Amino acid sequence: MGEVMTSPHAENAIWVEILSRLHDVATRYRCAVLPITVGRAYDNDIVVDDPHVAAHHLRIHRADDGTLMVEDLGSLNGLYVDRERERRTEVALDAEHDLRIGATILRVRSTAHEVPAELPMVRGLPYWPAAIACIVGVFALAALDLWLSETGEPKAIRYFTPLLILTVVVCVWTTGWSVLTRVFTGHARFGLHFLVVAAGLLAYSIYDQVAEIGAFAWSWTSLATTSYVIAWLLLGAICFAHLVAINRARRPLKIAIACILAAAGIAMQTLKQREYRSTYGQPTTLNRLEPPALRLVAPQHDAAFFTDSTALRTTLDKARTVEPESGDASGENDSDD
């Protein structure tokens, strides 16, 4: 620092930074005297070992008005700014835009470049208590659900296997996202990812129970039969949260990825259900009853119930005139409607 301050050329010195593909600084050269040249040949001021870079590729100099300029010295692969596709011969440099030559990314900053303020150090692991609370909730709900549907001989293995599978899935999932985050940002953020998946699973477990009981309580079967829609939406939201945890850039793209994932999942499962129904003729009914005390709606009078049942006749009469879907190619046209 002191050296920079005392150097007579301090005001005019620049830093040339070679960036990795993830825009981290790989190497940094201080150049006190301009102009300089950049290229693969050893007589350059900065030597770049990139086969797509010319022997003498760039020249960086200061224009008469003091602006830093860079010019292409007639290379084959040219000079580009950021992700632009338009080739440049000469570019006025600022501190924000990157230069692209061959497969190498460069950034040029003067010593006068201002850096942002110092960030406070985050102490401890703020995500862990919440994540652990969530995962305990998930396990408790899963165990409760298993216990309440236990109608045969009680066996420990019935609890052990699903809970073990759940544990393994959570570990693998969280580790996967952490590794990804480490690759892109250098920090694993395991605690944050763990919180995301634990909170997501807890939300799903609660919704699943509410939907199942609510479908009975309000006699609203589709609440239970369409709970997979919510499950996929939640999975989309979880993935979005993971992507945001990696970094905060490109939010619209991440929203799009989450939406596509959820839509694809819902479409897949809807199709699968349809196919199953049309292959095996299984009716859609509530498949789990609850204790009678949980009923919240008033019962229908039997006359009204049979009036509603009679209304199904129109649907059936319409269905019988439609050719049954078959497994061959002609069936594919039908599956779109």
Place this chain on the structure above:
Amino acid sequence: MMERRFDRFVRFGIALAFAAHAVAAAAQAPPIQPPPTPPPPTMSAAAESIYASARPGLLQIRTLVEAAGRQSSIGSGFLVSADGLAVTNYHVVSQYALEPKTYRLEFARPDGTQGALKLLAIDVANDLAIVRLEGANLPHLSFDDAALANTSPRGERLYAMGNPLDLGFTIVEGTYNGFVEKSYNPRIHFTGAINPGMSGGPAVTAAGNVAGINVAKRLDGELVSFLVPAGKAAALLARAQTDAPLDLSHARDEMDRQLLAWQADFYHALGEQGFRSAALGPYQAPESAAPWFNCWARTNADQTPKPRAQLDSTSCSSQSSLFIAEDIETGRAELSHAYVRSVDLNPFQFAAFVSQYYGAAGMIRSWSRKRLTQPECHEDFVEHGEGPAGPVLRTVWCARAYRDFAGIYDVAITTVTQDREKEALVSRLSMQGVSYDNAVTLAQRFVGEIAWAK
């Protein structure tokens, strides 16, 4: 349950007696030769002459795949008039009746002559069909008067004829055992070996007159076979002789008409016979008082490990099945009740246990997407508007339509009582081949009779 136990006991007793006898016989030395008994010459002589006289009137009826010209199914039949009218089973010609463009009918006579057959009339309910072959002065069989008047004596010898398994024309001796008691559609119980391929062939008396038409056998018994009474064939023959022949392009409409008429009679009779109340724990539930139901009881009390909820069920199914095609049967009704009570399940677990019997939604038999639409269901909590006081019922109604026949449905209604936490009655009424109105009426009556025991 009582009947089954009694049955098992009797068989066991007989087996013991035989074993004792065999041991006693082996102990004697030297074995005593039984006195030679001459075979009754009249019996085989009768069969010989009956076969000789009936043989020219027999037919093998083949259904051929039009494109391949090969047989896809075979049956039998017999001539009943000199101008070529013949009787067979509907199920022998069903492929042709349903798909006249894909199949054709052919006959083969014992003398080797072959030719095309025309389908004139069908009777789906009695599994009969009338076909015609070209010819004049043909040898033919006539119906037995005693059989037409239903006065045949039980134990009478009958001789079933036909071409079993495409092995050649055969005569089988057997016994007339009256009408099957629990069958809604009248069937003669014939004790004799009827095999596939003999369907549609005649069963004749010693005088050579037709008493019945071979139709089916039980797979779970020995020599338990069934005949369609001759009177049904005579009636269809009379109709075929006066009415216009069956329009093959509208055969399904005719079958539809017959099925609608059949179900109108059947479900009307079911309603007329009424229900009797059976007590099941704190509940009473309707069972059909009609005689053509076969009822069985089941309990899980003897299971190991000891069940955590005890289930006692009764299931009554009507003996009224109708054959339509290989992949579809119809005509049955089923009433079942299961009284379930918790042994050590909590209310949630008990509800989950009961769900097993609710979830299947109770459609009888397998489903064929070619023949039936996908089922549509409606479910809700239901309480009695009028009638005896009863619990709130979780009720699901499921119905599916027959693709081939308008106005005919399979319907099942299942109810679960909702007044106790650890006890429930699961009741179900399943109806095959029923009109929607009949189904609603009967189901409404069924649900109305599920009540608290008095």
